[in-house]
Amino acid sequence: MALIDIKNLTYTYPGASKPSVYDVTIKIEKGEFVLITGPSGCGKTTLCRCFNGLIPHFYQGEIKGEVTVAGINTFERHTYEMAKHVGLVFQNPENQLFALSVEKDVAFGLENNAVDREEMRKKVDWALNQTGIYEIRERSPHEISGGQQQRVAIASVLAMEPEIIVLDEPTSFLDPLSAQKIFDVIYRLNKEQGITVILVEHRLDLTAKYTDHLILMDQGTIRLEGDPREILNKEETRLIGVGIPKATLLYQLLKKEGFQLGGKIPLSSDELAEQLLEALEHR
């Protein structure tokens, strides 16, 4: 069975007139790096809340279908039981942080799981270092910048070393280089430790290169799913309003002019530059 198995999920928030997620079916295997994208308001965040049971337990509302995560039916079990399996980094870090110091926030999940002190110290320091916030560990999470708060939110999830990490636009307040470093850390955890990653992002320029499983949502449904190179090369994807990486767009423009470019559809500037050098140098 797939690690995450969602069947015909339809969900409507309390008081909403129509469902935010409609008839969604997804299978995600262990160790995948999944990227979910789609226009603003298409249901990405709502879907994230289903992975750890926040929907339906916290948000209530009307839910149909089936959500099984790590073999557990999320409709039947509490969110705190899911927390061992799924770590969720919220879009707005302020909704997640509450402790008096950064390190206490990062340690909170481990404390709840009664991890022993030395072990906890090690894990917290590791997470603080991975996200580059070791220096500010004694500050209050409410007096640091939005970008730093996002790092704290990510660190507190990393410290738990969950099987699945769900990140909802986790670096939107971060400068591009810091964002890239965070994505690199997450990618490494995915490749080296086999942690399954589900990332929600609009900025495919920064993130398309990490994934081999792209899910494109629109108006609460899944419009396209699969190989990111194929999906990002489709006219339909552009029409839905997805920001295609500039390297991919330039490749398409050149192809239309009959430019001979070999190999796969590029997702990053590295890949495109390589193809261009190949095509133009060896003549």
Place this chain on the structure above:
Amino acid sequence: MIEAEDIHYSYPNKVEALKGVSITIKDGEFVAIMGQNGAGKSTFIKHFNGLLKPTQGRVKVDGVDTTKTSVASLARNVGFVFQNPDHQLFSETVEEEISFALKNFCFDKKIIEDRVTWALELLSINQYRKTSPFLLSGGERKRVALASVLAWDPQTLILDEPTIGQDHEQKEKLRQFIMQMKAQKKTIVIVTHDVEFVAECNPRVILMKDGKIIADGIGTAILTDPVMLELSSIVLPQIAEVFTKLGALGLPKNIIDIYEAKALLLKVRERLNK
């Protein structure tokens, strides 16, 4: 018009966030301020509507010294949209949120209605007119915050991270709107980490680091300077990155526009085919 003269600012906890910053932004200018987290960008722009007053130095907005006036009287001319929409939204419906400032500025009822409708349509949130802003998605809440400021048509617009959570179509609309404002001789200042958005707009770009301005120039120059960008914790836009890697072909490196990139590459191919 914004004039800042050697401004310094220290927070009450003694952290010196600005260490001598000077700048003149003229009417009709569009400026993007970029730089590392904690560089002082947000602190800097909060001086433009008087939310913060310099500890040392002077800020003048349309000729008025910000220490000699109030945030409330500056607000009529300077619209400010915060990074996090949740710091700004408070009304029960989107419509009330957007009409709030207009009512405070004592606009006519009919004008308020027109302006609200105009702003709702501009930001594609008309269908949420009667909805609570807190039921909307992050990207939509950001658009409500934008709409509530655009509605009163201020002369100067300060936007902190306007593209967060926005999809491609919304960004394109925002870009077109900013260009219209610029044509109307309004002053627009954005703080952003969105390199690709800045590359598409090609405004004047200011890089900040450790409370100082380290670079100031046109987008094509600044966004293609790998050394300055790295100092500011910014990555090259993808097109510029492609061109830095094509060094062997003898192409110019200061390219950020995709159509210009295409034309240049086609020319190289033609030359080689001969």
